[in-house]
Amino acid sequence: MHNVTLIKGDGIGPSIMEAAVKVIDASGAKIHWHEAEAGMGAFEKYGTPLPDETMESIEKTRVAFKGPLTTQVGSGFRSINVELRKRYELYANIRPAKSWPGVKTRFEDVDIVIVRENTEGLYAGLEHYLTHKKDIAESLAVVTREGSERVIEYAFQYARDNNRSKVTVCHKANILKYTQGLFLDVAREIAQKYPDIEFDEKIIDAACMHMVMNPQQFDVVVTTNMFGDIMSDLTAGLVGGLGLIPGANIGKDAALFEAVHGSAPDIAGKNLANPTAVMMAGVMMLKYLGENDAAARMQQAIEKVINDGQFVTPDLNPASKAGTIEMGQAIIDAMA
CATH class of the missing domain: 3.40.718.10 (Isopropylmalate Dehydrogenase)
Structure with a gap:
């Protein structure tokens, strides 16, 4: 059983993270999620974008899975990503960009x-x-x-x-x-x-x-x-935009996996957000945890659904009626 700090984030974060967690759980990996808060929502609630409880959770688990967070431009608190990278010496940021046959570029x-x-x-x-x-x-x-x-x-x-x-x-x-x-x-x-x-x-x-x-x-x-x-x-x-790109932040004894796009508050709660980036970050996390079979199963299912182009969000196929929830379920079905 792997302990992972789960930070759902701001804007579209909760919806895409919930879809990703369901897919990861369905992959066969054994994850115990420790939910914590960060970002604008945490700032409004606690007066700080990084509550002590969140930091304590990451100190214990040493692995965090994070949705997009809102960072104010030009004023306000500094980037939470920058703070987490410095705090845990996450010295390497890895961003793979690979073409998808089902995405025209x-x-x-x-x-x-x-x-x-x-x-x-x-x-x-x-x-x-x-x-x-x-x-x-x-x-x-x-x-x-x-x-x-x-x-x-x-x-x-x-x-x-x-x-x-x-x-x-x-x-x-x-x-x-x-x-x-x-x-x-x-x-x-x-x-x-x-x-x-x-x-x-x-x-x-x-x-x-x-x-x-x-x-x-x-x-x-x-x-x-x-x-x-x-x-x-x-x-x-080159490969279709930030909605398809995962990110990993790796340190000597800690790691953070995340969607690298913004929190897109304009489409929050509308079941429109593309969960691919954070799901692929989940694949990277499973590999980091040694869950290689689950990672391969999850990646193959994501690729199948995107390349089929039927149960994907409208940004990937304007003719699709599927949303975040339906795309997540299609990926789970593809693994089964």
């Missing part, structure tokens, strides 16, 4: 995994005003050898463990010679330990151009925090 046969450093860079949150008038602001991008080593090592080991042949490091060391230069130097060093994995390096702006011209040349991509955030959304666009 500009490209076919895309299969890219973005491995993003998750705790440093500009997203470390080290920023301040330089004047009393608050007319000059400064952010510090921190890159350390330790932080670079652990995420790049993870990327190469991920490639080897998942039978992937290539790792590309994306950087801006031609301009940011110290911070990005350090990350690139570490990548070159670690690449020498993996002679079975092809190593490539690309400047970030050129990499984005190549990715939308010929995405099939990419396999596993490792990069710094902000670049990884941008590239992972870019790759999502």
Whole structure:
């Protein structure tokens, strides 16, 4: 029995998480869910977006399964995702983007995994005003050898463990010679330990151009925090959007699995939200927990339902009358 902290989140979070939990339970995996609260709903209820009870639950389970949370833009509390990543040293963010035969996009046969450093860079949150008038602001991008080593090592080991042949490091060391230069130097060093994995390096702006011209040349991509955030959304666009993309945040002894899209409050409670992203995050979680048979069964069922195109949400098939609930049930039926 695996203990997992369940955070349903804001907006469409409760509906897609309930569908995902039903599918995970039907997969045969033995999960004991510990429900906790976070986000805007928790802030309105407790005065904090991350109640102590939620943190205590994650401290015990060391695994969290999370729906989308609302983060205010430009004011209010900082991103809860950033806080959780820092608190539990979830240093590697993994975002796979793979083409679905049943989803029409500009490209076919895309299969890219973005491995993003998750705790440093500009997203470390080290920023301040330089004047009393608050007319000059400064952010510090921190890159350390330790932080670079652990995420790049993870990327190469991920490639080897998942039978992937290539790792590309994306950087801006031609301009940011110290911070990005350090990350690139570490990548070159670690690449020498993996002679079975092809190593490539690309400047970030050129990499984005190549990715939308010929995405099939990419396999596993490792990069710094902000670049990884941008590239992972870019790759999502290649395969059909954020509604299909799961995310995993991995640390030494803790992990967080989540939908990476927003909370979409405009369609909350309307049985319209696509649960694919969070369900695929559930697949990643089951693999992390060693429930490989259940993960394979769940993934095959999700792929079957999406590729059939009948019991899917309207964003995947405008002619479909199915909603979140019906799509979840179709996936359960497909596993049976």
